[in-house]
Amino acid sequence: MTDIFSDVEPMVFKSRINVPYAWWTGETAERFFLALRDDKKIMGTRCPVCEKVFVPPRKVCPLCFHEKMAWVEVSSEGVLESFTIVKRQLAALTRKAPVIFGLIKLDGADTSILHYIENPGHEDIKIGTRVAAKFNEERSGSMQDIACFRPIS
Amino acid sequence: MDKAAVIGVGITKIEANKIKETFADMVWEAVNKALSDAKMTIDDIDNVITTSNDFWDGRTISCMAVGDASGARHKNVSCVEGDGTFGAFYGLARVLSGSYGTTLVTAHSKGSESVSSLITNAAFDPIYDRALGMDMVSACALQARAYMHRTGTTPEQMAMVSVKNHGNAKYNPLSQLPMDITVQDVLESEMISDPLHKLDCSPVSDGCCAVIIANGKRTSRYGGVPVWIKGVAFCADSYFIGDREISKAVALTKAAKNAFSMAQITDPLSEIDVAEVYDAFTYQELMWIEAMGLSEGGKAGINLEKGHYDIKGRLPVNPSGGLLSGHPVIAGGLIRIAEIVKQLRGEAGGYQVAGARTGVAHGVNGLCGQSHCVWVLTAS
Numbered sequence: 222m223t224d225i226f227s228d229v230e231p232m233v234f235k236s237r238i239n240v241p242y243a244w245w246t247g248e249t250a251e252r253f254f255l256a257l258r259d260d261k262k263i264m265g266t267r268c269p270v271c272e273k274v275f276v277p278p279r280k281v282c283p284l285c286f287h288e289k290m291a292w293v294e295v296s297s298e299g300v301l302e303s304f305t306i307v308k309r310q311l312a313a314l315t316r317k318a319p320v321i322f323g324l325i326k327l328d329g330a331d332t333s334i335l336h337y338i339e340n341p342g343h344e345d346i347k348i349g350t351r352v353a354a355k356f357n358e359e360r361s362g363s364m365q366d367i368a369c370f371r372p373i374s
Numbered sequence: 375m376d377k378a379a380v381i382g383v384g385i386t387k388i389e390a391n392k393i394k395e396t397f398a399d400m401v402w403e404a405v406n407k408a409l410s411d412a413k414m415t416i417d418d419i420d421n422v423i424t425t426s427n428d429f430w431d432g433r434t435i436s437c438m439a440v441g442d443a444s445g446a447r448h449k450n451v452s453c454v455e456g457d458g459t460f461g462a463f464y465g466l467a468r469v470l471s472g473s474y475g476t477t478l479v480t481a482h483s484k485g486s487e488s489v490s491s492l493i494t495n496a497a498f499d500p501i502y503d504r505a506l507g508m509d510m511v512s513a514c515a516l517q518a519r520a521y522m523h524r525t526g527t528t529p530e531q532m533a534m535v536s537v538k539n540h541g542n543a544k545y546n547p548l549s550q551l552p553m554d555i556t557v558q559d560v561l562e563s564e565m566i567s568d569p570l571h572k573l574d575c576s577p578v579s580d581g582c583c584a585v586i587i588a589n590g591k592r593t594s595r596y597g598g599v600p601v602w603i604k605g606v607a608f609c610a611d612s613y614f615i616g617d618r619e620i621s622k623a624v625a626l627t628k629a630a631k632n633a634f635s636m637a638q639i640t641d642p643l644s645e646i647d648v649a650e651v652y653d654a655f656t657y658q659e660l661m662w663i664e665a666m667g668l669s670e671g672g673k674a675g676i677n678l679e680k681g682h683y684d685i686k687g688r689l690p691v692n693p694s695g696g697l698l699s700g701h702p703v704i705a706g707g708l709i710r711i712a713e714i715v716k717q718l719r720g721e722a723g724g725y726q727v728a729g730a731r732t733g734v735a736h737g738v739n740g741l742c743g744q745s746h747c748v749w750v751l752t753a754s
């Protein structure tokens with residue numbers, strides 16, 4: 222049988238899905254974002270049963286399935302649990318490569334958050350390096366109110 | 375568990391860009407291969423499970439769009455969004471319920487038609503994490519570094535997974551990337567997201583797999599060779615990556631323990647003859663083997679260096695070439711099941727593991743291995 226595609230460009234149909242979404246943050250994330258925006262404070266919730274502190278805050282403890290979570294402030298400093306330096310300009314990146322992403326466990330929290338790591342002093346960063354949040358001067362109530370985390374020298 | 379078996383499997387060739395086949399064309403091909411393997415016709419299929427992902431397919435209710443190609447018209451067809459092993463789990467439950475004698479399970483995706491970085495970015499929580507711009511590769515790079523830190527696994531050991539699997543793929547005519555490469559080639563390939571080089575990552579692929587599962591008398595009615603399902607389990611970890619112990623796969627350890635216990639396997643390391651695991655990245659093969667109890671804690675890299683996971687090693691892992699040699703998302707885990715079925719029937723050709731009687735297949739869904747499905751299969 223002859224290959225009907227051998228001499229021709231394959232026919233493709235170009236398209237895209239473009240659907241706007243407006244996610245209601247929910248009362249738990251709202252309180253977290255307002256504390257970031259207005260007070261530069263990072264808030265978590267503590268489960269009264271397992272006593273673990275979750276950041277970002279949870280309305281219900283994912284471990285105990287318990288609802289009566291208490292609000293607590295955690296530190297804006299913590300420890301780098303892991304990190305990666307993205308070197309290729311992957312399509313999902315919203316800034317120019319290289320970009321460092323870190324998994325940061327804040328002091329007082331039992332879970333970690335994902336965020337940008339910036340290393341202006343070119344320090345030797347590794348798992349276990351202590352980092353601190355750098356807040357943006359202009360804040361609008363989102364995770365981006367924290368510009369990044371930087372190594373504490 | 376009541377008696378149930380995989381009685382037919384079909385895999386399309388895995389390719390970077392299947393310009394000649396639509397989703398449905400791939401499904402049609404895999405389904406017909408599975409029917410012919412089982413010596414059945416579509417009329418012998420009692421119900422159908424399709425497995426797909428709307429983002430990868432670029433359409434909502436994507437599972438229903440391949441119903442016709444699966445011969446599901448006027449049949450009970452249901453769908454799973456996730457890895458094919460999870461679709462097969464559902465298909466198995468349906469025959470074990472007694473309501474159906476046979477289930478046809480399909481899983482497909484065409485990575486070539488969209489942008490995987492944007493699709494996997496959408497798996498992150500939109501309120502907290504998504505705007506950071508992470509994707510599957512950058513998230514798994516974080517996990518790779520944490521795994522290396524905990525176990526002392528080296529970049530060279532990770533590279534050896536890539537060398538082994540691309541080398542195994544030379545014997546698998548369906549694989550996308552059979553290659554003779556060296557550890558040096560892997561370490562010198564582009565650093566995409568440190569510590570993951572290009573050759574630490576599986577490629578973007580198109581492909582489909584179909585599997586037929588039967589219960590009771592239907593397992594031996596048609597003349598195909600049944601491979602028995604002895605134990606199956608799945609388990610999920612927390613959604614947020616930061617909630618998990620990222621250097622370990624706790625959910626996989628639980629799933630494997632349950633699957634082995636169901637199969638009455640007490641010493642997996644000596645009783646499992648061959649494993650096909652979800653090696654989307656080099657470190658994952660090592661991490662999953664360890665989590666399943668198929669390697670002493672933290673020693674998988676050292677065992678690999680000793681050749682234990684080669685086709686002729688103590689426990690051959692991914693003799694087919696694995697996902698590093700071709701990774702159609704969604705179909706990835708179902709292909710692992712189909713490959714173990716081929717091994718246990720002695721039909722794996724150039725990558726046949728000598729004397730394989732009991733095998734384990736593994737599928738993953740979610741970022742950094744959030745959920746895992748483990749299948750223990752034995753030869754007739």
Ligand SMILES: [Zn+2]
Nearest residue numbers: 268271282285
């Ligand atoms: Zn709790």
